[in-house]
Amino acid sequence: MSRRTLLPERLLIQKVRKNVAKNNNSSYEASSIKVLEGLDPVRKRPGMYVGSTSASGLHHLVWEVVDNSVDEAMAGYCTRIKVTVRPDNSICVEDNGRGIPVARHPQKRIPTLEVVLTVLHAGGKFDNDAYKVSGGLHGVGVSVVNALSKRLVARVKRDGGIYEMEFARGKTVRKMERVGKSKATGTSITFWPDDTIFESTIYDFDTLHDHLQETAFLNKNLKITLVDERELEPRVVEFCYSGGIVDFVRFLNEEKTILPGMDRNPVYISGSSAPDAPPDQKGEVEVALQWNTSFSGTVMSFANDIYTDEGGMHLEGFRSAITKTINDYARSHKLLKEKEANLTGDDIREGMTAVISVKLSDPQFEGQTKAKLGNSYMRTLTNKVVAQGMAEYLEEHPNQAKEIFKKANQAAKGRMAAQKARQATRRKGLLESAALPGKLADCSVRDAEMTELFIVEGDSAGGSAKMARDRSIQAVLPLRGKILNVERVQEHRALSSDTITSLITAIGTGIGPDFDIEKARYHKIVIMTDADVDGAHIRILLLTFFYRYMKPMIDAGYIYVAQPPLYQLKPKGKKNGKYLYTDEELALEVAKFEDSSKYTIQRYKGLGEMDPEQLWATTMEPKNRIMLRVTIDDAMAADRAVANLMGNQVEKRRTFIQTHAKDVRFLDI
Numbered sequence: 001m002s003r004r005t006l007l008p009e010r011l012l013i014q015k016v017r018k019n020v021a022k023n024n025n026s027s028y029e030a031s032s033i034k035v036l037e038g039l040d041p042v043r044k045r046p047g048m049y050v051g052s053t054s055a056s057g058l059h060h061l062v063w064e065v066v067d068n069s070v071d072e073a074m075a076g077y078c079t080r081i082k083v084t085v086r087p088d089n090s091i092c093v094e095d096n097g098r099g100i101p102v103a104r105h106p107q108k109r110i111p112t113l114e115v116v117l118t119v120l121h122a123g124g125k126f127d128n129d130a131y132k133v134s135g136g137l138h139g140v141g142v143s144v145v146n147a148l149s150k151r152l153v154a155r156v157k158r159d160g161g162i163y164e165m166e167f168a169r170g171k172t173v174r175k176m177e178r179v180g181k182s183k184a185t186g187t188s189i190t191f192w193p194d195d196t197i198f199e200s201t202i203y204d205f206d207t208l209h210d211h212l213q214e215t216a217f218l219n220k221n222l223k224i225t226l227v228d229e230r231e232l233e234p235r236v237v238e239f240c241y242s243g244g245i246v247d248f249v250r251f252l253n254e255e256k257t258i259l260p261g262m263d264r265n266p267v268y269i270s271g272s273s274a275p276d277a278p279p280d281q282k283g284e285v286e287v288a289l290q291w292n293t294s295f296s297g298t299v300m301s302f303a304n305d306i307y308t309d310e311g312g313m314h315l316e317g318f319r320s321a322i323t324k325t326i327n328d329y330a331r332s333h334k335l336l337k338e339k340e341a342n343l344t345g346d347d348i349r350e351g352m353t354a355v356i357s358v359k360l361s362d363p364q365f366e367g368q369t370k371a372k373l374g375n376s377y378m379r380t381l382t383n384k385v386v387a388q389g390m391a392e393y394l395e396e397h398p399n400q401a402k403e404i405f406k407k408a409n410q411a412a413k414g415r416m417a418a419q420k421a422r423q424a425t426r427r428k429g430l431l432e433s434a435a436l437p438g439k440l441a442d443c444s445v446r447d448a449e450m451t452e453l454f455i456v457e458g459d460s461a462g463g464s465a466k467m468a469r470d471r472s473i474q475a476v477l478p479l480r481g482k483i484l485n486v487e488r489v490q491e492h493r494a495l496s497s498d499t500i501t502s503l504i505t506a507i508g509t510g511i512g513p514d515f516d517i518e519k520a521r522y523h524k525i526v527i528m529t530d531a532d533v534d535g536a537h538i539r540i541l542l543l544t545f546f547y548r549y550m551k552p553m554i555d556a557g558y559i560y561v562a563q564p565p566l567y568q569l570k571p572k573g574k575k576n577g578k579y580l581y582t583d584e585e586l587a588l589e590v591a592k593f594e595d596s597s598k599y600t601i602q603r604y605k606g607l608g609e610m611d612p613e614q615l616w617a618t619t620m621e622p623k624n625r626i627m628l629r630v631t632i633d634d635a636m637a638a639d640r641a642v643a644n645l646m647g648n649q650v651e652k653r654r655t656f657i658q659t660h661a662k663d664v665r666f667l668d669i
């Protein structure tokens with residue numbers, strides 16, 4: 001998810017982490033909170049503070065408030081966080097931390113609670129030795145949430161009392177008052193996102209679920225509850241992981257088969273900088289990893305709980321340590337013969353699931369989406385900690401070490417076979433656009449930005465699509481039969497499949513080390529399959545193919561799913577009917593008639609049942625059609641979905657496809 005831009009300070013409380021709390025005995029006091037600016041800039045340029053005014057920005061409000069509670073947990077004062085979605089789409093975040101201070105702020109002469117919520121960049125001591133998150137939208141402060149909410153109610157239990165205060169669009173509308181007594185402490189923030197700012201103010205359960213679960217994995221023993229009260233029967237989920245990232249790795253591997261002979265428990269390694277390291281070189285490293293039998297790897301890295309989608313120094317250090325220790329072990333134990341080449345990092349990471357979580361005082365986030373950790377000393381530290389921990393693990397677990405080596409060695413063989421296959425196919429020109437597949441009905445325009453490739457199932461649908469299309473900008477590639485499940489075969493096998501090679505050739509980018517998005521022959525690749533279970537299956541296989549071999553195409557937003565209508569409803573005596581795309585739409589339309597003698601319904605089982613004019617008008621004509629853009633928003637969810645669908649657990653796959661065949665949400669669109 002690209003959700004960060006560089007912001008100078010963490011506002012409310014900086015990301016204070018365990019190591020930090022130790023060095024920093026003085027607690028926050030009202031007087032240490034510095035006042036910088038008012039909230040107008042936030043309402044003027046919300047995108048600068050929460051990334052966007054679309055769904056991602058809307059959800060960001062929740063992450064912001066939750067982050068503050070998590071900070072309380074990290075500082076050792078909070079054990080529970082509860083997030084509730086109310087029926088009116090307001091959000092309530094409650095914690096049992098110390099509570100935001102309510103004492104009068106010495107400079108502002110108003111309650112600190114009010115300062116914290118109405119003043120931008122009012123945070124705890126970011127002016128001296130505090131550890132902070134210097135990048136990201138993370139840590140912009142609850143005042144930003146206040147500014148972007150049409151209403152916000154803060155409730156604090158502290159100093160023996162319960163205090164309440166209310167705001168509207170960042171302005172105080174009810175002064176802080178003591179409304180009761182309590183021996184407990186904690187903060188609850190309820191906010192109603194401003195619908196004049198956000199495109200939509202409807203929260204998505206799955207997005208909240210996945211993010212909060214991830215937060216719980218990264219904060220061992222922290223109990224996070226999510227309650228969705230928008231349905232008749234509230235949905236309640238609770239996350240609390242005593243194993244932290246070890247549980248995270250277990251979870252990521254849940255649908256997969258652990259490498260036989262391996263321990264059920266993931267490998268866990270942790271360490272930190274020397275006690276006498278200078279403050280700007282301090283850090284903590286934690287990793288958990290485990291191998292499964294699949295042919296792809298998943299490595300997720302975090303810095304101060306922020307997902308570093310673009311990797312960075314910690315990831316580099318991790319990778320080189322794993323590659324080196326496994327090669328060293330294989331050499332010294334004669335698993336690798338003298339003449340044999342080293343295993344590559346890719347070989348070793350095939351089937352490896354890993355979570356890396358580092359904590360550091362002053363993280364620098366770089367890269368296109370500010371999701372790449374830039375502090376170079378974290379490479380050295382991560383490398384050192386992981387190399388030492390992994391070497392120890394291998395020495396202590398010789399059987400497991402052998403299994404890991406065997407898996408990587410097979411990957412190496414597969415890689416060499418794939419290289420040969422690629423060379424052979426290249427020699428034959430199979431993946432080059434010069435030899436476009438015979439079945440491809442190409443378009444005449446050559447400017448990729450304007451053109452579209454429709455991938456359809458079978459020759460009959462292919463025939464209709466070819467007749468229906470605008471041949472200047474729309475190309476059609478019919479695929480015969482099922483496409484190979486690329487999750488379950490190695491690349492050289494995939495390259496021996498005609499269907500796969502014709503896809504690669506038609507698209508023009510190549511794959512693997514040869515992949516080049518600049519060579520894409522179309523900027524819209526549209527998967528157009530029948531609206532039945534077979535069609536859903538083919539769509540999922542194609543998505544897996546794109547996910548595994550052409551992920552940048554998904555990231556670039558080039559992959560789409562066409563939405564052909566399911567029904568046509570014709571009122572009696574009328575020539576033209578209405579196309580309907582879902583069962584719900586059909587039910588709504590049918591309800592408008594007195595009885596069933598007043599209309600007829602035609603159900604389209606496949607694209608082949610539509611005549612070309614209908615197919616054009618409903619599904620292919622740019623100005624009328626509905627297409628869904630495929631995006632991978634969340635690496636964790638995507639990987640699990642693909643594993644669920646494509647892994648080797650046939651039963652699970654069948655039920656998943658049956659329940660989700662028509663559910664577009666799982667596509668993460």
Ligand code: 0RA
Pocket residue numbers: 012013027028029065068069072095097098099100101124142187
């Ligand atoms: C400033 C200072 C202190 C705590 C907090 C803010 C605080 C903020 C939030 C936001 C959500 N939950 C929160 N819990 C605490 C420290 C106060 C002290 O020293 O007692």
